[in-house]
Amino acid sequence: MILQFKKNRVLYSILSFCALLWIQSCKEAPAKSPALPQVNRVLDTLEEAPEQDTPVSNSSVPEEFSDWPNYPLLDTAIKNLKNGDPIFFKQPIEDINQLFLDIKKSVPKSLKTNSILARVKVTETLARKLHELYSVEDTDLKEAEQTKVNLIKSHTNLIFQINKTREKEAQRITKPI
DSSP: OOOHHHHHHHHHHHHHHHHHHHHHHHHHHHHHHHHHHEEEEEEEEHGGGGGSSSOOOOOOOHHTTTTTTHHHHHHHHHHHHHHHHHGGGGOOOOHHHHHHHHHHHHHOGOOHHHHHHHHHEEEEEEEEHHHHHHHHOOHHHHHHHHHHHHHHHHHHHHHHHHHHHHHHHHHOOOOOO
16 A cells, blocks of 8 residues: 555656646746747838938038048948948958058047047948958848948947037137136
8 A cells, every 4th residue: 555655656746747847838838929029020120220211410521521531432432332332342352441441540639539449340340241241142131231221320320429529529618727
């Protein structure tokens, strides 16, 4: 009788453990399924992002970059990309590397801040990534389009940071002694 009780106890323990696992797995499955539609919604918004036109205040750009001789080349290339002409990013990588090297070397002293240099680096990285995506035959079009949008946004952020830096400089008031 005691032997049979021990066998049943082991059997009940195993069944209880299986039931517990089954109940736990049932609770986790619904928690995972709502996450999938959220991912799809994010992808849907990413697909809509290229269609949205980002307002950019470039009215002060020509004045701001009069002392930065290599920047207008990048500015023109990104404006052309925004208008659907990616010809600059299909050139050899050496040309892109040289442009960014020249841009980094010729940054005006007043704009040599970490925030601006970081945004130049982000723009450079995205330009290289876009070049690689255009040079590969089996390019994922969604990834290329998203990289294009990110590059345009990084350029916008660079211009914003430059304008912000110039505005801060203009607000500095020297105190009389």
